[in-house]
Amino acid sequence: MQKYRKYVIIYAFLLCFRFWISQSNSYIHPDEQLQSLQIIAGKFLNWKVELPWEFTSEEPIRSMVPLYLMLLPAFYTAKATCHEFCKPNTIYLLARFTMFLWSLVIDFSISRIVPPKKKWKCLLLYSISYLACSFQTHTISNSMETVFMFLTIMFLSKLAVSSVKSRKSYLLSVAASISTTIGLFTRITFLAFVFVPYIYYGFRWLKNNRQNMLLIFSHIFLMFCSCVLISSLCLYEDYKFYGKFTVTLLNNISYNSRFENLALHGIHSKTQHFFVNVPLLCGPLLPTFSLWNIRNAQAWFWIFPVAVLSIFPHQEARFLLPAISLYVVFAARYIRSRFLLLLFIIYSIVMSVFYGIMHQNGVVPSVVELGSILRDNGLLNQTSNNYYPATIYYWRTYTAPTWMLARPNSSPIDVVQLYNYSKEQTLSLFWEDHHNTQKLEKEFINFVSSKTISFPILVCPIALLQSDEDTKGLQLLKYIPYHVDLDDADELPLADLIRNHGIGIYAAKEVNMDP
Template sequence: MWRRTYLLLLLVRIYLALSPSYIHPDENFQGPEIIAGQIFGYPNLKTWEFTSSRPVRSVFPLWPVYGLPMLVLQWVWTETGKEAVAPRLVYYALRLLMFILSFVLEDWAIHELVHSPRERRIAVVLVASSYVTWTYQTHTFSNAVETLVVLWSIVMIQRILDNKHRSSLLSSALLGSLVAFGVCNRITIPAFLLPPGLYLLPHFLRKPFSLLILGTTFILTSILGIGVDTIFYHPSSPEPLFQILRSEPTITPLNSLLYNTSTSNLSLHGLHPPYQHLIASLPLLLGPALLLFWYIRKPSLSVISALSATVLLSLIPHQEPRFLLPAVPLILSSVRLPSSGALKRYWFISWIIFNTILGVLMGIYHQGGVVPAQLWLGQQRQHDSGLSEVFWWRTYSPPVWLLGGKKLLTVDLMGMKAEEMMDRVTGATEGYKGGDPTSVGLVAPKSSVDLDAWIEKTKSVMVFEQLWTTGNHLNLDDLDFEADGIVGTLERVVGRRGLVIWKVSRIPEA
């Protein structure tokens, strides 16, 4: 029975992995956006993490995770005689890759960490039935990569502890490389690994050569990461790499640590109280599984890692649920189900409802029209659509790399006030040369009623032509319970869900 359940959950996971929902801009702009520009020459947008004088984002982890599959795709495509790899193919190939990494590495790690066959079956099914596994882990998040690094680092720690009579040199070497890779990926990884790692101190006292091997692989991997980052951030330097490494190395984890220890910097991204993770992040990620804290089997490395990270990351003023992503499989693999039959049944019902709702929301509808819209725009010939500039309003920032080689100016108006947006779009239709009227694109959610009023008000001056639309788009940033009430907000945001690409033209004066 559990095998059939697991296979069914795998189908759900792969379906949502290939559904183009858009959970957070970081899933594109901190990974594929950068590497696709490097490999395919696609126009791309580098965010502040990559353009500041002290860059805080390392490209070293991006190359093995995203760069290698892109290079393979490029090689295969070249061998077939075709000119360029389509962004659509790259996008879905990366999603499929993240599914495979989740299916193979995450589930394998659970098998390693849970020794009892019966408890292992429960742990694997719980992790596989979590919407976090279906969505966050199958998107191109650095947090998803961090989850895999944390799990396998704990596996290596456990292997070293279990093998008391040997030095466990291979496990020590892998642990050193994993930690260095993880620090380059996300500076928060020590919060998950430092407390479990303290259990290795007695082993290192008995087997100091293990510590030497661990330190050596950590240093070598760190040097490799610093070298890759230094080359990336000094592309036109005439000096040899060795000289740059000596005089001006780019150490992105250090820059990230210094940046995130400044409250003034974090205030730009939003400050949260220290209990934010406890009252908001964990309930959002785990839902009814929080009740199973009463049924934790015993203190283990997994539990220690999850709890220590929650405490340590709560000390940082800026907190987001995805920062605790590695804690989800760690906790779900460490709990037991209620012993009471009725209680167990009610818990299962609540678990299924919770993950179904969040899975559909985050896996299908959350900003689900942004990627398909950008892919559609990238496939259109300019003389067919008549667009050379597209304004995006009240959506997440569109990934520019999805346009491929198309020269289409993307203007992100974000949450700009409706009046200002109207002025920008209206001004753009006045033309670029000689005052001749021109057409521009406007991408906006259907739930924005301000756009309805504008269309009706200016219909004698402006012409709106709907070029493309989808209903699989929910804009949760458009919620306004204070102004519209609960029913009115749900009718507008959910009842009018969808995204539209408009062609906006000015009627020529007679």
């Protein structure tokens, strides 16, 4: 134990850093809210939410079981500890903590996959990466896909060296089948990530047990039965949620096989993954040349899935999270340069702070703040008769997680995301809505006399409203600092965005309000 003491101390420090990141308000991708927490909040808490098209189309493409595994612990914990009202921010932090716990499953898998002599080196290098600190602590399906990939590889690696005569081999077969099936229902790309591991470890397993073909077939049959059982469970849960028999796997394949559908999300070059996304995720570890050598079996573990995903024209960096996580783990076995290691540590810290703390950091707190304002004004009270129609506009931010407003289903308060709106269009719409609201207020005289807030409300980066002309007639209700993104770099220099970081909650000045 004394021999590994320093590794344990470093690992404990990295876990504390990862936990700290997990409790931040950063927002990496809209799917981490809209396709996860938003869905479960609407179903289990009966709050008014806006469901994304993935769940509302005629052919839904997302399965519910992976969401339940990812989020139900947080929601049930919140329900058990909250007597009357479950605070959305509490649920949010519990969900992020659950993802932190899921990330530990990856750590455990790594410790079981790699050779014992390399265990700590691989584990520490992965733990310092921003893939582990930032992406794996967010509620996106790619993170769960990575968890199930590592579990599958761990089970397969142990199965490959076990005797088919042992009881352990049967348990490993079932476990590998279950993790593979759930992984497929999480994302259809999962098959690309486990294809090479199945081939690699499958041949080793067959070679070690070639004298017992009957037992081999019994294992395969057991894996098939386990797959059918878990698939049936997933299909049943999807049937309960969607109200009809739905095979999300087939719907997903059908949707993503059409170019016109992918064009709605953005078309990229076929080389985007290899020449942009892989370098972005790998950072200074990119020149680990042993992992680019196709004669090295480990190289195929990440090259094959990246090549398969490069066939599709819509290519985001997060799609490669499972493959590049493996790349980082394997790179620890080959890296020799201390300078390269130092560069990777610096790169990981910078990226962890950017993606894990500052990226779109103001969106979640702004919704929490708006929820408090609306509740203080009696607009979110389930028993209130003050159903005053109002609109909240979000401009040039990621889609607001409206579930965090905790609106009752009958609430007339709407949240509108202004996509692709110019500054002039946004301000024009805001003031037009404001004048219409003033006319409407005459019908709500009793309520208006007691309210302390003016509608509509505008939420946007303060860097975009810097001139006196822009803010004329506007009152800054709340300033939320450390909100940074690169989406507005086409309008303003990056230095201005960083210097004027943060987003503001604005309303018209007609009504005074204590900040």
